[in-house]
Amino acid sequence: MAFTGLMNYYPNDHGALYFLDKIFPLILSSVPGARIFIVGAKPSRRLQRRVSKNVIITSFVEDVRPFVARAQIAVIPILIGEGTRLKALELMAMKKPIVSTTIRCEGINLTHEESALFADTAEDFAKAVVRLFDDASLRARLAQKAYANVVEQYGWDAIGRKLDGCIKHFLTMEGRATIIMQSIKCDMETSPSQNMPHHTSGKVRNS
Numbered sequence: 001m002a003f004t005g006l007m008n009y010y011p012n013d014h015g016a017l018y019f020l021d022k023i024f025p026l027i028l029s030s031v032p033g034a035r036i037f038i039v040g041a042k043p044s045r046r047l048q049r050r051v052s053k054n055v056i057i058t059s060f061v062e063d064v065r066p067f068v069a070r071a072q073i074a075v076i077p078i079l080i081g082e083g084t085r086l087k088a089l090e091l092m093a094m095k096k097p098i099v100s101t102t103i104r105c106e107g108i109n110l111t112h113e114e115s116a117l118f119a120d121t122a123e124d125f126a127k128a129v130v131r132l133f134d135d136a137s138l139r140a141r142l143a144q145k146a147y148a149n150v151v152e153q154y155g156w157d158a159i160g161r162k163l164d165g166c167i168k169h170f171l172t173m174e175g176r177a178t179i180i181m182q183s184i185k186c187d188m189e190t191s192p193s194q195n196m197p198h199h200t201s202g203k204v205r206n207s
Contacts, residue, residue: 001036001129002071002096004064004087008042011081016043018122019077020050026126028054031133036075039067068094072139073132076100077125092150097142099128109153115145 003019005012016038027034034054038047041060051057058067068074074096076087085108091098098105098116110116117132119125132139152158 001034001073001075002039002064002068003036003075003077004039004068004090006042007038007040007044007047007059009081011078012040013044013047014080015076015078016047017050018079019075019125020047020055022122023077023125023129024055026122027129030126030130034129034133037067037071039064064090065094068096071096073129074098075125075129076105079103089150089154092146095143095147097132097139098146099125099132101125109149110146115142115149117142 003016007013007016019036024034024036036055038055038057039061040058043057043059048057061067068091074091074094076091076098078101080103085105088098088100088105088108088110092108092110092115098110100110100116100118101120102118103120105116105118110118112118117128119128132142
C-alpha cells in the first residue's frame with residue numbers, strides 16, 4: 001500500500017497516525033505480510049516512531065511515482081481538512097485502486113464500488129483493503145474506471161474544453177456588456193489627468 005502527501009500538513013499526519021494505529025493492525029491480522037509506504041516530506045517524530053518492517057516512512061523523495069507503482073493499493077485515510085483533492089487525481093492517473101474516507105474525495109467523480117472503495121470507520125477501511133488484496137479483478141476494475149474518469153474530466157483536453165466554454169460564455173451579450181462598462185469606467189478614471197493642461201517651464205508672461 002501507499003499513502004502520499006506532505007507529512008507536516010496536519011491532516012496528512014493525523015491520517016497517517018490514524019491508519020497506523022487503528023486500521024493497519026486490523027489489516028495485518030488478515031494479511032500479515034502487508035506493508036505500507038508513507039511517502040512525503042517532513043514526517044513528525046510521532047510518525048517516525050512507527051517505522052517497522054511493515055511500515056516504511058520515506059521522508060522527502062524526488063518522485064513519489066516509483067513508490068506508488070510498487071503498491072497494489074493506494075490509501076487515503078484522512079478524516080479532516082479541505083482543499084483540492086490532487087492526491088486522489090494523481091492516484092487515479094496512475095491506475096491505482098483507491099480506498100479512501102469519503103471526506104477526502106468529495107467533489108471528485110469517484111463512486112463507491114465502481115471506481116473506488118469508501119470507508120469511514122477503521123473496521124470498514126481495513127475490510128475494504130483486505131478485500132482488494134484478495135481480489136485482483138476488483139483492483140483492476142476500480143483502477144481502470146478511475147483512470148477513465150480522470151482522463152475524461154481532468155485531462156488537458158477536458159480542461160481545454162471547459163476553459164473554451166467559459167471564454168465563450170463570457171463573450172456573450174452579458175459578457176460583452178461587462179467588458180464595455182469596465183472600459184468606460186477605466187476611461188472616466190483616467191480622463192481627468194489626461195485632459196489637464198500641461199505646464200510649461202519658465203516664467204509666465206503677462207499679456
